[in-house]
Amino acid sequence: MSPRGATVEFRDVTKRYEGASGARGAVQALTFTVPAGEICVLVGPSGCGKTTTLKMTNRLIEPTSGAILIDGSDATTGDPIALRRRIGYVIQHVGLFPHQTIAENIATVPKLLGWPAARIRDRVAELIELVGLDPAYAARYPAQLSGGERQRVGVARALAAEPPLMLVDEPFGAVDPIVRERLQDEFRRLHQRLGMTVIFVTHDIDEAIKMGDRVAVMRAGTLVQYAPPAELLEQPADDFVARFVGADRGLKRLALIAVGDLSLRDAALAREGDPVARGDGYVLLLDSGRRPIGWVNRARPELGPDPSSPIVTRETRVKDALSALLATGVAMAVVVDADGGYVGTIGLDDITGLLTAQR
């Protein structure tokens, strides 16, 4: 089950509200394309029109003029009810139906589409597993779940009829930062697996940079910049975008790069039990499975291995590796593979070098 994503094309889309043209939520002449299978994040200060743009896509708000093409056909004409059943929808505060069980909630759209009961049952079980919930949750009510679990159910419900397009409005706003981080990672993994197109609204630039294949920065109803996150951080289109992405955009860019993207350094190695030759510098002691034990000072090997060096993987974000290094106060992190075996090392100066090279 891998629903192909839909291409979404906004053509000169305008929404005017009665009165002033600069009204909250109004948008002017929006033109941009979300390529099939990508996550497009709409980001901007409140009132910039990002939620209006999202809701025009499934016509909860009707555009004043312009066209929104989903796989080439204009969504602004035809039956809005049928359109909404083809588009996944996740909102802030989740909006699960409190009077329905988790299974009933997830089955919402398949039921509307008239799927046979057996197919719905199988699909619900599949989705509960897909979003990482215990199958026993099927019979529970939303009030019995934690905020993070409810959010997962919200995503499962939106995915139920395999929509090629999913609209997501500040989905992780109401959960605590640790859970949010985990839900974001899960959502990206899910997206990688399923390949649907996603339009994602947030006011949090960090979330936009983390989640988006492309980020659309909006201000007062207009699109200021539409670019992949790295480009947004490297070349903000104007002062507004530069201020919005923040003075720490260099650091934020580190969140987009994985340790494996850098060239790793080799360290001097020694096997546990082997004699360490006296001399200068440090040698990394490995156990029989090539797992790092700690650094041995060649000048004073009798002190034994020092294990305080942070351990990272190729997939670790450079930003996280940097903060681990800063937290432990050492200059070198050890990179290991999935089994914990030594791969190489990465130094503080490799990372700071990256920051200066960017300028």
Next chain:
Amino acid sequence: MTPGEPLVRWDWIASHLDEIVLRLGEHLLLTGLAVLVGFAIAFALAMAALRWPRTYAAATWATGILYTIPSLALFALLIPFTGLTLLTAEIGLVGYTLLILLRNIVGGIRSVPPEATDAAAGMGYTAAQTLWRVQLPLALPVIIAGIRVATITTIGLVTVTALIGQGGLGYFILLGIQRFFSTPLLVGAVLSVALAVAADALLVLAQRALTPWARPRP
């Protein structure tokens, strides 16, 4: 009360069991009919209020006026038009249920979390599907709370309808007053209260069964 007469004459009760059951049945019927018809009218008014919000003020004003008319006066006013009939009794009884039922139906629907209706619309529920599958089920606890109050109030009021010859437990109360005989008076009053308590308990059970999701759980 007649001097020397005991407060309760059990032999009278034993010899009038058939009639007691009959009056109890009448009482139940009068109450059930009033609440049922009242609910249907209040529901229609509530739907109008949700679609055209301006009608709500007018509807609460009108049903509020009805609610304040003393029941005896209302029956007296109606008798020239509808006579000593079931219709007269029910017009009064139904009128008194409207305000409570209307307020609770509208209030219940308005208290539904907006994100639930937003999600319903966004997933492709029609307005009617949203009403029947999301708003009304979620409003049920508040609506049933209204039905409980309306039912208890009506059970009390039905004792008055004996005055216009419509039977019910009020018949015994009237009999007791007319004959200075405490036994039927007490039978009517005690059974009326017991009926109200039982009906309320039944409605609470019905609400629990209908809204399993609202039950606090570990």
